[in-house]
Amino acid sequence: xxxxxxxxxxxxxxxxxxxxxxxxxxxxxxxxxxxxxxxxxxxxxxxxxxxxxxxxxxxxxxxxxxxxxxxxxxxxxxxxxxxxxxxxxxxxxxxxxxxxxxxxxxxxxxxxxxxxxxxxxxxxxxxxxxxxxxxxxxxxxxxxxxxxxxxxxxxxxxxxxxxxxxxxxxxxxxxxxxxxxxxxxxxxxxxxxxxxxxxxxxxxxxxxxxxxxxxxxxxxxxxxxxxxxxxxxxxxxxxxxxxxxxxxxxxxxxxxxxxxxxxxxxxxxxxxxxxxxxxxxxxxxxxxxxxxxxxxxxxxxxxxxxxxxxxxxxxxxxxxxxxxxxxxxxxxxxxxxxxxxxxxxxxxxxxxxxxxxxxxxxxxxxxxxxxxxxxxxxxxxxxxxxxxxxxxxxxxxxxxxxxxxxxxxxxxxxxxxxxxxxxxxxxxxxxxxxxxxxxxxxxxxxxxxxxxxxxxxxxxxxxxxxxxxxxxxxxxxxxxxxxxxxxxxxxxxxxxxxxxxxxxxxxxxxxxxxxxxxxxxxxxxxxxxxxxxxxxxxxxxxxxxxxxxxxxxxxxxxxxxxxxxxxxxxxxxxxxxxxxxxxxxxxxxxxxxxxxxxxxxxxxxxxxxxxxxxxxxxxxxxxxxxxxx
Ligand code: ADP
Numbered sequence: 001x002x003x004x005x006x007x008x009x010x011x012x013x014x015x016x017x018x019x020x021x022x023x024x025x026x027x028x029x030x031x032x033x034x035x036x037x038x039x040x041x042x043x044x045x046x047x048x049x050x051x052x053x054x055x056x057x058x059x060x061x062x063x064x065x066x067x068x069x070x071x072x073x074x075x076x077x078x079x080x081x082x083x084x085x086x087x088x089x090x091x092x093x094x095x096x097x098x099x100x101x102x103x104x105x106x107x108x109x110x111x112x113x114x115x116x117x118x119x120x121x122x123x124x125x126x127x128x129x130x131x132x133x134x135x136x137x138x139x140x141x142x143x144x145x146x147x148x149x150x151x152x153x154x155x156x157x158x159x160x161x162x163x164x165x166x167x168x169x170x171x172x173x174x175x176x177x178x179x180x181x182x183x184x185x186x187x188x189x190x191x192x193x194x195x196x197x198x199x200x201x202x203x204x205x206x207x208x209x210x211x212x213x214x215x216x217x218x219x220x221x222x223x224x225x226x227x228x229x230x231x232x233x234x235x236x237x238x239x240x241x242x243x244x245x246x247x248x249x250x251x252x253x254x255x256x257x258x259x260x261x262x263x264x265x266x267x268x269x270x271x272x273x274x275x276x277x278x279x280x281x282x283x284x285x286x287x288x289x290x291x292x293x294x295x296x297x298x299x300x301x302x303x304x305x306x307x308x309x310x311x312x313x314x315x316x317x318x319x320x321x322x323x324x325x326x327x328x329x330x331x332x333x334x335x336x337x338x339x340x341x342x343x344x345x346x347x348x349x350x351x352x353x354x355x356x357x358x359x360x361x362x363x364x365x366x367x368x369x370x371x372x373x374x375x376x377x378x379x380x381x382x383x384x385x386x387x388x389x390x391x392x393x394x395x396x397x398x399x400x401x402x403x404x405x406x407x408x409x410x411x412x413x414x415x416x417x418x419x420x421x422x423x424x425x426x427x428x429x430x431x432x433x434x435x436x437x438x439x440x441x442x443x444x445x446x447x448x449x450x451x452x453x454x455x456x457x458x459x460x461x462x463x464x465x466x467x468x469x470x471x472x473x474x475x476x477x478x479x480x481x482x483x484x485x486x487x488x489x490x491x492x493x494x495x496x497x498x499x500x501x502x503x504x505x506x507x508x509x510x511x512x513x514x515x516x517x518x519x520x521x522x523x524x525x526x527x528x529x530x531x532x533x534x535x536x537x538x539x540x541x542x543x544x545x546x547x548x549x550x551x552x553x554x555x556x557x558x559x560x561x562x563x564x565x566x567x568x569x570x571x572x573x574x575x576x577x578x579x580x581x582x583x584x585x586x587x588x589x590x591x592x593x594x595x596x597x598x599x600x601x602x603x604x605x606x607x608x609x610x611x612x613x614x615x616x617x618x619x620x621x622x623x624x625x626x627x628x629x
Contacts, residue, residue: 027328031321038320043313047287047306051266054289054304061200061207062300065218066293068196069171073156073295075111076175076187085118085127089177089185092126100127101138114170114190118177121185123148135166142188146243147174151186158296160217161245163190169217169226193218206286206305212297213240215251227254229301257283265290269303285310394593397573397586420453427453476621477514479553480507483542486521493529497538505544505553509621512598517618520594520602523587524555524614530578531559531612550600551620556613561606570604591616 079085084103088096100118108116108129115137117128123143130136142148147157157174170190177185193209200207200220208219214230228251232240240246258270270285290301427446434443487494487501494501510517525540532538541556562570569575571592576583592602600618607613 023332027325031325031328034324035317035321037317039313039317042316043309046309046313047262050287050304050306050309051262051289054287054302057205057304058289058291058300058302061205061302062291062293064199065196065209065300066295068193069191069293070295072111072113072171072173072189072191075107075113075116075189076173078107079116079118079175079187080177085177085187086179086184088126089118089120090179092120097127101129101131104129105131111189114168114192116187116189119143119148119186119188121152121183123152123186126185137165140165144243145172146245147172147188148186150174151176151188152183154183157186157188159245160211160298161243162247167247168192206303208301208303209293210299210301215246216254217298224254227252229254258285268306394597397590397593400586417457420457424450424453475513476509477512477517478507479505479510479517479544479551482514482517482521485518486525489518489522490525490529493526497529497533499529499532500537500539501542502539503542505542506551508551510551510598510618511621512594512600512618516594516598520591520616521555523591524616527587527614528555528557528559528612530582531561532557533559535559547617549619550617552615552617554613554615556607556611558611561610561612562604567604567606571602 082100082103084096084099087094088100104116104118104127108114115128115130117130117137118126119142120126123141123145125137125140125142128137131138145159145161147159150157150159151174154176157172159172159174160169161172162169170192172188172190174186174188176183177187196209197218197220206220208216208221208224210216210229213232213236214228215232216224216227216229219225226246231253232251237251240251256269256271258268260268262268267288268285269288270283272281273284285306286303287306288301288303290299292298293300427450431443431446431450434440434446483503483505493499528540529538532540535558537558539558541554543554543556545552566577571588572585573589574585576585588602595602595616595618598618600616603615603617605613605615
């Protein structure tokens, strides 16, 4: 039994399996990662573009605010030129107040400011443009106001606050009025800057202005107004409360949900923004850019919504992810196709190789076959030639055998013919004498005896002639006639040796030439005669019977038999045990080859009780009558 090698458990995971297991999650991860990177890059670029654009917007709108503020800076100082004002301040109890009130009212109307008023050095309002109004400042003590205190110190008073009388916010600009180098009072102009806010709202601009305390004084979104952009210290809170700059306003802190500083004056702020739907606030992130406004300690801040930018970045991220996924899909498809093509190519090459190999082998085999065919043809030719040569040799042998037999027989034939000839001579001489004597009966008897003798001599020569004739492979023979002929040829020897012939065989036709059959029988019977030469009762049995398809004639004698050594060479040509000219050693060889040529054979048996039996088997002739004992 063949032992198969023990197979190891398949621990090695095939690379293809690894690819199939890990590739999809890897591609998914890469898709998500690249999508996120795309989102970040897009956001970063958009923020940069946005901040560049915001820079310009910031500059534009900051300048607009600056020009709005500086528009009024010269106005308080103009009052120094007005004599009625200085007169009033030098003499507050005089009758110049109304004139100054009227003047200020007219000036206020032309300059489109909120109010213009004049304070004496103690901070009391001596004249005002709103003298007609119920909430007129006239007579009020505003010495606690920062702008007054700054102006009295000779500094420009800049102040944004809520009016203590009207409760209305406004921008206050104060200027110390001098006469001959001496401070005689303070001129103040109150301006409302709401126009800026309205302009921003109309332009859908999100912006605010914060003062030196970080409190938003102007805002496009009213909700952010008066909120601090940074935490207020307790000292500042106290100072503001004392100066009532923002009246009693709570000044809450503007608290963004998230704050991320990007650069100096640039940060990302996220606010919860109210929507129209109640309770549905949304978080909006703004890019906040701010810059200081010239001539004031204030800062202008521009807010640019990042809502659209975020959407765009998300879309870009998704696009990147989709593009990568598509690319990965195309690459995988291309790779699979490449593999299929490579496999097909390899298969085709293998097929072509196998084909060419096969063709080569077929050509080689064809050549081999052709060569062996040629060899076979040659062998067949040689075999035919050999057969031809053999047949010729056979014929020659037969003929030689016949001639040899004739030579052998010539002595006995001469003897056979001499005897009747001598008898004929004697008889003819006697007959002549009997005729001379007139003994006609005796002469007639002698003559008939002579006739018989002549007939006998004729038969002897006829059998010799037929024996010497060349035979044929085909034809048919009568067994009875052949036996008669053979016994006739050998009659004198049979007679001389007193051989008893026991003949039990059928009268039938065998498929062999008549002469050849006779020749075989002459050989076999001749050998039997030789073998039984010294026997006390020499006997020859000719016993025929059907054996299968053939007819077997047993030629048996009770002679000396054949010794073991001789048996080995019996059918060899020119093998003989007979001395001198007696034997040629061709008889059995010829007989066997003649029998074989007729489709039969010649065999030998050695009976236990002595003697020898030759068995001649021959096929029946086509129209042979059935055996009759
Ligand atoms: P030949 O008769 O010329 O010797 P054969 O071929 O006829 O040649 O016989 C060969 C030999 O076979 C003979 O010499 C003889 O020794 C032996 N032989 C043939 N027939 C007989 C027989 N019937 N009995 C004994 N020996 C035989």
